[in-house]
Amino acid sequence: MDKSPAPIEEVIPHLKSEYPDARTELNWTTPLDLLVATILSAQSTDVRVNKVTEVLFDKYQTAEDYAAADTAQLEDDVRPAGFYRNKTKSIQGMARALISDHDGRVPRAMNDLVALPGVGRKTANVVLGNAFFIDEGIVVDTHVRRLSNRLGLTKEQDPEKIERDLVKIVPKTDWTVFSHLLILHGRRVCKARKPDCPNCILNDICPSADLS
DNA sequence: CTCCCGATAT
DNA sequence: ATATCAGGAG
Numbered sequence: 001m002d003k004s005p006a007p008i009e010e011v012i013p014h015l016k017s018e019y020p021d022a023r024t025e026l027n028w029t030t031p032l033d034l035l036v037a038t039i040l041s042a043q044s045t046d047v048r049v050n051k052v053t054e055v056l057f058d059k060y061q062t063a064e065d066y067a068a069a070d071t072a073q074l075e076d077d078v079r080p081a082g083f084y085r086n087k088t089k090s091i092q093g094m095a096r097a098l099i100s101d102h103d104g105r106v107p108r109a110m111n112d113l114v115a116l117p118g119v120g121r122k123t124a125n126v127v128l129g130n131a132f133f134i135d136e137g138i139v140v141d142t143h144v145r146r147l148s149n150r151l152g153l154t155k156e157q158d159p160e161k162i163e164r165d166l167v168k169i170v171p172k173t174d175w176t177v178f179s180h181l182l183i184l185h186g187r188r189v190c191k192a193r194k195p196d197c198p199n200c201i202l203n204d205i206c207p208s209a210d211l212s
Numbered sequence: 213c214t215c216c217c218g219a220t221a222t
Numbered sequence: 223a224t225a226t227c228a229g230g231a232g
Contacts, residue, residue, distance in 0.1 A: 026228075042229035048219065049228080082218040086230080120230050141228040159229090183228065192226060193222065 003207035005152030008169045014201050015181040022180040024130050026050065031106040031131035032098075033057055036066075038123045039090050040081045052081045063104045066095035090118020108132050122159060129176035138166045139179035143186030150190060150208040 016022070025046045028034040036056065040049045056077050060066050066074070071088060078084045078091070094116045098104050106127065107113055113124035122141055128134040138144070140159040144166075148154050154165035170178050189196045195210070203209040 024228080038228070039230090041227085043216085043227055044218080044229095045220075045227050080218065082227085083216050083229085084218080086216055090230080118230065122229065126228070139228075142226080143228070179228085187228095191221095 003152070005207060006202060006205040008153065010205055011151060011153075011202060012170070012174060012178065012181070015185055016177075018201050019181055019184045022177055022184055024126070024180065025184075027053060028131075029057075030061075031127060032061075032063060034131045035094070035106055035119070035123070035127050036060075036091055038126045039094070039118050040078065040087055042083060042087070044081045044083075049081055052078060063095040063098040066091055067099060087118070093117030094119060106131070108134065110136050121163075125179075129179075133176075135172050135175040138163050138170065138175045139183075140166070141179070141183065142192075143183040144179050146192060147182045147186050147190050150195075150206065151202070152207040 026034065026037045026041065027050045028037050033053070037049055037053050040052060059077065060069060069092070071092065074092065075084050075088045078088050081087060097116050098106065102112065108128070110121075110124055110128065113119055113127060114121055121137065122139055125137045125139040128136045129139065140148075140163045145157070145159060145162055148162055148166060149157075153169065154162045156162045156165060166178070167175070189200050197203050197206075197209045197211055200206065200209065203211060
C-alpha cells in the first residue's frame with residue numbers, strides 16, 4: 001500500500017518560496033558556452049564543471065576555436081571533469097557539426113540539437129530552456145529523476161518516460177524553472193545518500209519522507 | 213546492458 | 223572503501 005504522490009500544485013509553490021532565484025548554477029554567457037558546460041556536466045558536479053569552464057572559456061569562444069584546438073591540449077583542459085576523452089570528442093564533433101550544418105551557431109530546434117555528437121535530450125532541454133527561453137521539455141537529470149520518484153510524481157526510471165509523466169502535471173510555463181527547483185532541492189536537502197527529511201519543506205506532503 | 217573517468221562526501 | 227555527481231553512445 002503505497003502512499004499518495006505529493007500534489008504538484010503544492011510542490012511548486014513551496015519550492016519557489018524556498019528557492020526564489022532558482023536558475024542554472026552552471027556558469028556561461030553564450031549559448032555555445034552553455035552547450036559545452038552541459039556536455040561537461042555528465043556525471044560531474046557543477047562546481048567541478050565551473051572550475052573547468054573558467055579555463056576553457058578563456059581559451060575557446062567559437063565553434064571554430066574548439067574545432068581547431070589541439071585534441072591533446074583540449075583533453076588536458078577537460079580532464080578534471082571526468083570522462084575526458086568522450087567529452088573532448090563530443091565537444092570537437094559538436095563544434096564541427098555546428099560549422100558544417102548550422103553556420104557555426106547553436107541551433108534552436110530539438111531535432112537539430114540531439115543530432116549533435118554528445119548531445120542527448122537532457123542537454124538539448126538545458127540549452128533550449130536556459131539559452132533560448134524555449135520550454136520544449138523538462139530537463140530530467142539524476143536529481144530530477146530521484147526527486148520525482150521520491151515525491152511519487154512518477155514511477156518510471158527511464159528519463160524520457162519520466163519527462164512524459166512530468167509534462168502532463170507541470171504547467172508549461174514552469175517547465176524550465178521546475179527542473180532548477182528540483183535540482184537545487186536535490187543538492188541541498190533531498191540528497192541521494194542522506195536526505196535531510198526533517199528539514200525538508202516538503203516533508204508533510206512527500207510519500208517518501210523519513211522523519212525518524 | 214556496459215563503458216567512459218576524476219573529484220568529493222560519507 | 224564506496225556511492226555519487228546537471229549523460230550519452232555503442
